[in-house]
Amino acid sequence: MKKSFDKGFITPHPVLIIGTYDRDGRANAMNAAWGGQIGHNQIAVSLSGHKSTVNIKQNKEFTIAFATAEQIAACDFVGLVSGEKVPDKLEQCGFTVTPSDKVNAPVIDQLPVTIECKVLGIQEEFGENRVVAEIVGMKADEEVLTDGKVDLDKLHVVVYDTVSKCYRAVGGSVGGAWNAGKKFL
Numbered sequence: 001m002k003k004s005f006d007k008g009f010i011t012p013h014p015v016l017i018i019g020t021y022d023r024d025g026r027a028n029a030m031n032a033a034w035g036g037q038i039g040h041n042q043i044a045v046s047l048s049g050h051k052s053t054v055n056i057k058q059n060k061e062f063t064i065a066f067a068t069a070e071q072i073a074a075c076d077f078v079g080l081v082s083g084e085k086v087p088d089k090l091e092q093c094g095f096t097v098t099p100s101d102k103v104n105a106p107v108i109d110q111l112p113v114t115i116e117c118k119v120l121g122i123q124e125e126f127g128e129n130r131v132v133a134e135i136v137g138m139k140a141d142e143e144v145l146t147d148g149k150v151d152l153d154k155l156h157v158v159v160y161d162t163v164s165k166c167y168r169a170v171g172g173s174v175g176g177a178w179n180a181g182k183k184f185l
């Protein structure tokens with residue numbers, strides 16, 4: 001019999017590392033699990049009042065990198081402390097950055113895949129900032145590509161388990177999309 005529950009409505013979530021520059025050009029990063037792709041080339045993230053949120057409002061541009069198993073401690077760390085209180089938070093967890101050539105935002109060298117985003121709109125509603133942005137560029141280390149496409153067998157991307165409050169590895173393919181169901185046709 002199915003039972004009702006009231007925690008972790010949608011699980012898992014992606015683990016997105018948002019990269020921004022502040023007014024002085026100092027790089028910052030935060031962890032954001034409340035977000036995802038919408039439509040063909042847009043993303044939406046739900047942000048509270050963080051230093052990163054201020055940076056995004058100022059620059060209207062940011063990057064999003066996918067957290068990986070190899071960098072899980074650093075990815076968690078940027079979600080634990082604020083750049084407001086710890087200005088060298090990236091250095092502290094071993095992240096270095098290279099400026100994006102597409103947007104005014106940093107690309108974290110240690111995370112293999114990054115998307116570059118330009119803000120389309122920010123809705124301040126229900127105590128949150130709902131940031132909708134267009135994806136204007138993507139970058140990936142060659143090691144995680146197969147035939148020019150991101151290969152999840154090579155990129156050890158993680159998801160956030162909202163119920164157990166832990167990060168989980170993504171497993172192998174269990175069926176082709178728009179394909180496995182064809183057996184019922």
Ligand SMILES: Cc1cc2nc3c(=O)[nH]c(=O)nc-3n(C[C@H](O)[C@H](O)[C@H](O)COP(=O)(O)O)c2cc1C
Nearest residue numbers: 030031032033034047048050051052079081082083
């Ligand atoms: C797993 C995890 C997920 C998070 N998801 C979000 C999120 O979706 N939105 C948000 O506003 N904050 C989220 N946070 C909190 C921010 O990452 C955190 O407050 C961070 O320190 C903000 O950094 P900043 O002040 O340097 O920008 C998350 C933190 C963790 C650990």
